[in-house]
Amino acid sequence: MQRVELKIKYNRQLIPNIYEMCLEGDVSDIRQPGQFVNVAVDNLYLRRPLSVCDYNEHELTLLYKVVGRGTTRLSLMHEGQEVDILSGLGNGFTTDVPYSNILLAGGGIGIAPLYKLAKELKSRGKKLSVALCFNTESEIFYDTAFKEIGLNDVYIVTVDGSRGHKGFVTDLIRQQQQMFGYFYACGPMPMLKALCQEVNCPGEVSLEARMGCGFGICMGCSIETTKGSQRICKEGPVFKKEDVVW
Amino acid sequence: MVAKTSVNLSGVYLDNPVIPASGTFGFGKEMAEVYDINILGSISIKGTTRQARYGNPLPRIAEGSCGVLNSVGLQNPGVDAVVSTELPELRKIFRKPIIANISGFSIDDYAYSCEKIDKEKQVEIIEVNISCPNVHNGGMAFGTSPDMAAKVTAAVKKVTTKPVYVKLSPNVTDIVSIARACEDAGADGLTLINTILGMRIDIQRRKPVLAQKMGGYSGPAIFPIAVRMVYQVAQACHIPIMGCGGVATAEDVIEMMMAGATAVQVGAENLHNPYVCKEIIEQLPVVMNRLHIDSLEDIIGIIK
Numbered sequence: 001m002q003r004v005e006l007k008i009k010y011n012r013q014l015i016p017n018i019y020e021m022c023l024e025g026d027v028s029d030i031r032q033p034g035q036f037v038n039v040a041v042d043n044l045y046l047r048r049p050l051s052v053c054d055y056n057e058h059e060l061t062l063l064y065k066v067v068g069r070g071t072t073r074l075s076l077m078h079e080g081q082e083v084d085i086l087s088g089l090g091n092g093f094t095t096d097v098p099y100s101n102i103l104l105a106g107g108g109i110g111i112a113p114l115y116k117l118a119k120e121l122k123s124r125g126k127k128l129s130v131a132l133c134f135n136t137e138s139e140i141f142y143d144t145a146f147k148e149i150g151l152n153d154v155y156i157v158t159v160d161g162s163r164g165h166k167g168f169v170t171d172l173i174r175q176q177q178q179m180f181g182y183f184y185a186c187g188p189m190p191m192l193k194a195l196c197q198e199v200n201c202p203g204e205v206s207l208e209a210r211m212g213c214g215f216g217i218c219m220g221c222s223i224e225t226t227k228g229s230q231r232i233c234k235e236g237p238v239f240k241k242e243d244v245v246w
Numbered sequence: 247m248v249a250k251t252s253v254n255l256s257g258v259y260l261d262n263p264v265i266p267a268s269g270t271f272g273f274g275k276e277m278a279e280v281y282d283i284n285i286l287g288s289i290s291i292k293g294t295t296r297q298a299r300y301g302n303p304l305p306r307i308a309e310g311s312c313g314v315l316n317s318v319g320l321q322n323p324g325v326d327a328v329v330s331t332e333l334p335e336l337r338k339i340f341r342k343p344i345i346a347n348i349s350g351f352s353i354d355d356y357a358y359s360c361e362k363i364d365k366e367k368q369v370e371i372i373e374v375n376i377s378c379p380n381v382h383n384g385g386m387a388f389g390t391s392p393d394m395a396a397k398v399t400a401a402v403k404k405v406t407t408k409p410v411y412v413k414l415s416p417n418v419t420d421i422v423s424i425a426r427a428c429e430d431a432g433a434d435g436l437t438l439i440n441t442i443l444g445m446r447i448d449i450q451r452r453k454p455v456l457a458q459k460m461g462g463y464s465g466p467a468i469f470p471i472a473v474r475m476v477y478q479v480a481q482a483c484h485i486p487i488m489g490c491g492g493v494a495t496a497e498d499v500i501e502m503m504m505a506g507a508t509a510v511q512v513g514a515e516n517l518h519n520p521y522v523c524k525e526i527i528e529q530l531p532v533v534m535n536r537l538h539i540d541s542l543e544d545i546i547g548i549i550k
């Protein structure tokens with residue numbers, strides 16, 4: 001963990017309420033897709049945890065949904081402003097898995113941490129199926145970004161069927177009848193739970209909690225797992241399917 | 247002239263009065279990765295109970311202007327694990343005196359845990375938390391009655407030779423009567439204050455934000471309350487005080503000491519700014535020079 005001042009390269013709206021913010025500076029503490037940063041927002045006491053969507057040696061990208069005071073303030077920030085960030089938090093996804101046919105499932109803003117993961121797994125030569133799940137067509141974002149990684153199997157799923165496959169990610173899996181070796185998922189708890197019950201293969205999920213610190217000192221985010229109590233911010237946010245107690 | 251920051255807590259000498267407050271620094275290992283924790287005066291480790299505690303359901307964290315509301319509920323591995331694992335690990339990375347923070351659900355519990363901790367050489371002060379607002383029929387019941395506070399103090403004093411600091415709750419009408427009761431029962435010192443009972447409601451969902459509904463509020467928002475209580479108690483008692491509540495800067499440390507504190511604990515601010523204790527320790531001599539303070543001991547309780 002490291003505290004850094006990062007400079008906003010751009011902060012743009014993708015669709016109403018969903019923003020993409022690219023930050024430049026020392027991002028050397030980010031080592032793994034699925035890690036997160038804790039962002040200080042002026043006049044708010046607690047930092048806001050956001051997943052790292054993408055990163056390279058000198059910049060990182062965040063995707064965020066405007067839901068309250070903190071994310072509203074973030075959305076009003078502009079190019080050149082500095083942001084106070086605790087960087088390189090959490091464990092991130094395991095990327096060196098011995099399986100080849102892999103499913104990535106993201107629900108809503110939960111697709112954020114899967115983007116860099118998809119890039120990483122593709123560069124390792126894995127066969128990927130990506131399911132991006134939304135409520136309705138007007139809420140779809142980042143589908144082209146995923147396709148531009150060079151992935152062939154990017155599926156859109158909408159609850160109301162206004163675009164792509166109708167229903168939930170579990171409906172898509174049933175239709176596809178593919179045998180996956182491993183899966184990664186991030187999204188609302190009911191989605192993660194249904195997915196873990198539906199797929200037979202091992203996998204991992206990224207969880208959320210309201211956080212006090214984000215780096216393991218306050219016990220504000222501890223959950224009971226099959227391995228005992230674990231902190232979402234430190235031992236997580238990514239947990240193996242079999243470790244989660246639903 | 248070099249500013250003298252050292253202080254003396256019941257015979258325990260600290261290089262400087264800055265101490266991370268219990269529950270806001272874990273057992274030190276996460277912070278040791280962030281900076282050299284040996285610059286601290288001491289550390290008050292996470293509250294320990296007789297049995298391991300998982301703590302309260304999530305969400306356990308909510309926010310207020312300039313503060314955080316927590317209902318962690320004393321999650322800890324239990325006193326035996328603290329003695330066998332956490333303390334030896336902390337000792338490997340921390341050379342300074344350690345303060346062990348103890349909670350309980352009965353007088354027996356307190357005595358049991360303190361007796362265990364008493365055998366640990368590295369612990370130089372026992373801080374008895376009778377003020378956690380986050381556990382049912384828990385610590386706070388002891389902290390809101392002078393009679394119970396005295397009983398816990400006396401029971402703990404019997405089983406340890408280490409200095410005993412009783413940590414008081416601000417959720418009382420008259421903190422002075424509780425402080426006096428502890429002093430009369432043999433407390434070597436007092437820590438104040440713990441968190442202030444609070445609540446937030448999610449107006450969209452029409453539900454309390456915290457799963458436990460209520461939690462303890464702390465952070466800079468409570469600083470004036472903490473200063474007032476430290477002052478009141480310092481006027482009435484003769485034992486040393488560790489001042490705690492909302493401290494965020496070197497100036498706050500000096501203010502707390504002028505009100506009557508011999509040492510100062512920093513809590514919630516560690517969550518918001520992991521480097522805060524380091525920054526305060528670096529700033530202290532600078533602020534002392536500016537205010538013409540040669541030694542911090544000269545300003546303890548100068549406000550009458």
Ligand SMILES: Cc1cc2nc3c(=O)[nH]c(=O)nc-3n(C[C@H](O)[C@H](O)[C@H](O)COP(=O)(O)OP(=O)(O)OC[C@H]3O[C@@H](n4cnc5c(N)ncnc54)[C@H](O)[C@@H]3O)c2cc1C
Nearest residue numbers: 048049050051063064065067068069070071112208209210
């Ligand atoms: C590990 C992790 C990764 C996350 N990644 C992303 C991401 O990539 N993009 C994104 O848009 N959101 C993400 N979130 C959720 C995001 O942190 C919250 O939406 C955000 O903090 C809301 O802040 P606010 O001030 O706008 O809302 P408010 O409701 O005003 O926030 C009040 C308080 O509640 C907390 N809070 C509110 N909702 C959540 C939530 N769902 N999860 C955790 N804390 C919450 C806030 O941090 C703050 O302390 C992530 C959460 C976690 C724990």
Ligand SMILES: Cc1cc2nc3c(=O)[nH]c(=O)nc-3n(C[C@H](O)[C@H](O)[C@H](O)COP(=O)(O)O)c2cc1C
Nearest residue numbers: 267268269293316375439440464465491492513514
């Ligand atoms: C997340 C959290 C956990 C805490 N856990 C404990 C604890 O285990 N024992 C204790 O005596 N006080 C505990 N406290 C109270 C603090 O030690 C301190 O007394 C209080 O927060 C006021 O100081 P502050 O305003 O600097 O945070 C906790 C506070 C917070 C925010």
Ligand code: FES
Nearest residue numbers: 212213214219233
């Ligand atoms: S948020 Fe503080 S321990 Fe996880």
